[in-house]
Amino acid sequence: MQPLESQVLAQLESLKKDSNTRSLFLQKHHGTTLIIQDSALLNLASNDYLGLSSDKDFNQRFLDSTLFKEHCYFSSSSSRLLSGNFEIYTLLESHLKTLFGKESLLFNSGYHANIGAISALSALNVLFVADKSIHASHIDGLKGFKTPNFKRFSHNDMESLKKILEQNVECYDSIIILSEGLFSMEGDFTPLLDLIALKKSYPNVYLYIDEAHSIGSFGKNGLGLCANLGVLKDIDFLILTFGKALSSMGACVLCNTIFKDYFINTARALIYSTALPPINIARTLFVFLELSKLEEKREVLATLCNSFKTSLQENLDLEILGDYNIISLVLGQNAKAIHFSKSLAKEGYFAPAIKTPSVPKNKALLRFSLTANLESKPLENLVKILQKITYATP
Ligand SMILES: Cc1ncc(COP(=O)(O)O)c(C=O)c1O
Missing domain, CATH: 3.90.1150.10 (Aspartate Aminotransferase, domain 1)
Structure with missing residues (x-):
């Protein structure tokens, strides 16, 4: 031993x-x-x-704002599912809905969002097809819940993805493609329009795009790649993280009402963790409100x-x-x-x-x-x- x-x-x-x-x-x-x-x-x-x-100037403006003054709580002291669901959470989610035209659900970090959403989805009859360079949080989401159905395609290689889709599309109720807007290591954009075209050639294929490195920094008003290309309606799950260009902390999953409701009921990373401090959510909302001016x-x-x-x-x-x-x-x-x-x-x-x-x-x-x-x-x-x-x- x-x-x-x-x-x-x-x-x-x-x-x-x-x-x-x-x-x-x-x-x-x-x-x-x-x-x-x-x-x-x-x-x-x-x-x-x-x-x-x-x-300094930007940060002082946040400190002087009513958002800071009215939501100055340094802990939520509870999961959102218990008593941690402060008003500022709903204000940020509503603002994100206005910006992106989708329901939004906040998580404590991009890591939490991906393990939460992906592990919840992996309980369904679904095959995940992930880009080989996908972030570790996606992989951990896939490993987290049960042994998932999971295949990988060569990085940004649409032929490789197409082959996997063709071979598997009839074997599963649904397929979810996992990719990133701008990849965290290679730093390249995903060929998003090609991904969408592929998705659209099947009735049961969904797109999950993580914009951790493009939100805030890229595109008109800083809203990232999907918004910039005008294809938000074709993205089923859009992940934004707030700890990078947005100089805050946290993340959200943007999706439809059915999926949001499902995640509230099944995403363990949301249910079993103390929600981020309200002051942190106020910071994120402040930055989103300023984003178009940057x-x-x-x-x-x-x-x-x-x-x-x-x-x-x-x-x-x-x-x-x-x-x-x-x-x-x-x-x-x-x-x-x-x-x-x-x-x-x-x-x-x-x-x-x-x-x-x-x-x-x-x-x-x-x-x-x-x-x-x-x-x-x-x-x-x-x-x-x-x-x-x-x-x-x-
Ligand atoms: C693509 C991607 N998704 C998610 C995350 C995790 O986000 P967070 O740092 O908010 O946990 C990262 C972090 O580097 C990332 O690169």
């Missing part, structure tokens, strides 16, 4: 061999600067895409992303991924990505190595998240440093 501790130590040792251990380190934040062990690093790992969380920040972000990617492409002989605010260099081995990340830290940049299981084996990435409060000069310099590291690395 092996005691628990030795089993754990063996697992940690195996992670170490793959250069795949994780650790928490103390950080201090000053705008776009991170202080780690007395080093000041430019933060290229934040999802605060519009730079709102440290925008066009200039989105333009600054788009320009930064575009010139950074172009410069990487012109100066590095590496595969570069990403269509917008997430840009990644494909480096292969975990150790190589870690080496790049550590070398950049010495030069004053914080860009994490993304290793398995976040990406497939031997597809380790160096990932840059760009935010509207960055300046272009340090990014131009970063490309030169990356050039040097590339030439010096076998």
Whole structure:
């Protein structure tokens, strides 16, 4: 018999061999600067895409608002299904319904929303067909409830998806396609119009799209990819998260009334967890109310992303991924990505190595998240440093 501790130590040792251990380190934040062990690093790992969380004027306006004053409770002290359903929850859900034309149901985070909704749906006679690069919270939702019916298609590959649909559409009552608006690791958009066309060629196929990385930062009024393409009515489940560009916390599932009612009754992540503090929901509503006025920040972000990617492409002989605010260099081995990340830290940049299981084996990435409060000069310099590291690395 092996005691628990030795089993754990063996697992940690195996992670170490793959250069795949994780650790928490103390950080201090000053705008776009991170202080780690007395080093000041430019933060290229934040999802605060519009730079709102440290925008003093914006934050002061929230503190001065009636939303802040009237909903200043620091805990909901209960699940929404008990006594935690404060008025502000309904106000935000109604506003989201006005913006997106769908019922909305709030969850404590994107992780909660995905495990809650997907595990609830997996109790039905349904096949899930997920993009290979789908976020871990979708996978955990699929594993969470019972052994789900679950297949995966190659990343953004419509032929691969079509094949799976053709082979399975008659074997299940329903099929749900899981994809992301803008993928969290590769940073590329899903071919949404193609997904919709495929869905529409069958009577029993549904679309579940996660816009964690495109809500707020992308599209007219910052409403994300689906709204921007005018296809909201074709999306059956739309996930928005509030902890990234919206500089708050929480998430919602947008869907029809029947599904909302079903999730209220069956989504364990909603039922069995204390609801987020009302003040947090007030912050999210405040940001949604301001979102259409932040066009200039989105333009600054788009320009930064575009010139950074172009410069990487012109100066590095590496595969570069990403269509917008997430840009990644494909480096292969975990150790190589870690080496790049550590070398950049010495030069004053914080860009994490993304290793398995976040990406497939031997597809380790160096990932840059760009935010509207960055300046272009340090990014131009970063490309030169990356050039040097590339030439010096076998
Ligand atoms: C695509 C996607 N969905 C969901 C989540 C989880 O959201 P949250 O951080 O609000 O739990 C993330 C987080 O990175 C994500 O990238």
